[in-house]
Amino acid sequence: MRAALGGTAALLLPVACVCCGRPDFTICAACGTGLRAGVLHPRRVEQWAEALPLNPRQQPLPVLAAGSYDHELAAVILAFKNRQMPGLAPVLVPALARALREGIATLTTFGLPVVLVPVPIRLAARSRRGYFPVGMLLKGLRHSGVLPSAVPVENLLRYRGWYQFAGAQKGKNRQARVSVRNTMQAHGSQKMAQLATRGAQVLLIDDVLTTGATLAEAQRCLADSGLVVCGAVVVAATPAPDENRAVR
Numbered sequence: 001m002r003a004a005l006g007g008t009a010a011l012l013l014p015v016a017c018v019c020c021g022r023p024d025f026t027i028c029a030a031c032g033t034g035l036r037a038g039v040l041h042p043r044r045v046e047q048w049a050e051a052l053p054l055n056p057r058q059q060p061l062p063v064l065a066a067g068s069y070d071h072e073l074a075a076v077i078l079a080f081k082n083r084q085m086p087g088l089a090p091v092l093v094p095a096l097a098r099a100l101r102e103g104i105a106t107l108t109t110f111g112l113p114v115v116l117v118p119v120p121i122r123l124a125a126r127s128r129r130g131y132f133p134v135g136m137l138l139k140g141l142r143h144s145g146v147l148p149s150a151v152p153v154e155n156l157l158r159y160r161g162w163y164q165f166a167g168a169q170k171g172k173n174r175q176a177r178v179s180v181r182n183t184m185q186a187h188g189s190q191k192m193a194q195l196a197t198r199g200a201q202v203l204l205i206d207d208v209l210t211t212g213a214t215l216a217e218a219q220r221c222l223a224d225s226g227l228v229v230c231g232a233v234v235v236a237a238t239p240a241p242d243e244n245r246a247v248r
Contacts, residue, residue: 018079018088019072027076027091035072039095042066042102045237049212053219061219062107062231063209066099069238077207077236081133089133092235093140099233100141100205104151107231108201113150115195119206119218120157120184134207137235156192156225157184157218180213186221196226204232 016023019031027035045065046052052060067073073095080088100116108114118134126132135155141147160183186192195202204218209232219229 018083018085019075026085026087027072031072031075032091035076035091036094038071038073039067039098042099045209045234046212048237049209049215051216052212053216060212061215061229063212063215063234063237064099064103064107064231065209065234065237066095067236069208069236073236074238081129081207084129086131086133086136089136089140093137093144093146096137096205096233096235097141097144097146099235100147100203103203103231103233107203107233109230113195113198113200115200115202116147116151116153116205117156117202117218117222118153119204119214120155120159122159134205137207138205154188154191154195156186156188156227157221158187159183160185180217181220182217184217184221186225189225192222192225192227200227201230202227204229206232206234207236209234209237 015026017025017028017031019027019034022028022031042064044062046060046063049060049063052063054060069077076088076091079085080092104114116138118132118138121132121134138147138153142153147153202222204215206215209215215232222229
């Protein structure tokens with residue numbers, strides 16, 4: 001009966017694997033295995049992002065990525081973000097969870113409170129998609145029990161009004177991406193003051209790292225408000241646009 005219902009569903013609502021195109025699977029077993037293998041070992045990737053902010057020792061903001069923006073992981077992220085397939089969130093949540101656990105362990109100081117701040121989404125992008133991809137992943141982490149209640153998620157950033165409907169970062173060259181300075185602003189001054197008083201450490205959360213310009217702008221806004229950004233965790237990292245390899 002289960003097989004018959006599955007066959008009927010495939011006729012009425014045909015789907016294909018977002019990675020290889022195999023019919024009747026949103027992501028087939030082989031591609032799912034490839035994706036999981038590619039995110040087993042989160043790695044530091046800040047050395048590839050030239051627009052990240054530097055500390056007084058001229059070291060870039062540390063960034064931990066679950067995997068490389070390539071092969072199955074790239075295909076799933078593209079479908080999740082740009083093809084309105086929010087049902088793929090559970091596929092990406094374990095990858096982000098593994099990277100986040102390592103980020104909390106290696107990028108933060110034990111004993112001090114940690115807060116996760118997602119990089120905001122432009123209003124035009126949210127209206128087009130109907131959901132906030134990074135926020136959906138963080139909600140999935142919370143519901144799965146991976147994210148401890150002691151680590152809150154705070155939406156402390158938003159884009160300025162004039163930038164809400166600006167063009168997306170995708171497809172822009174390196175110089176255009178670096179020009180996002182002063183496009184964000186912090187909000188929730190009372191909450192930020194409380195976090196700063198407690199000595200909270202901020203981990204920025206984003207989906208894809210390219211040049212690091214967006215993370216740099218988020219870090220600037222929070223630092224101006226008195227918060228300490230100790231690093232960032234992303235689902236995937238990709239080379240800058242003029243260094244891109246072919247993505248299968």
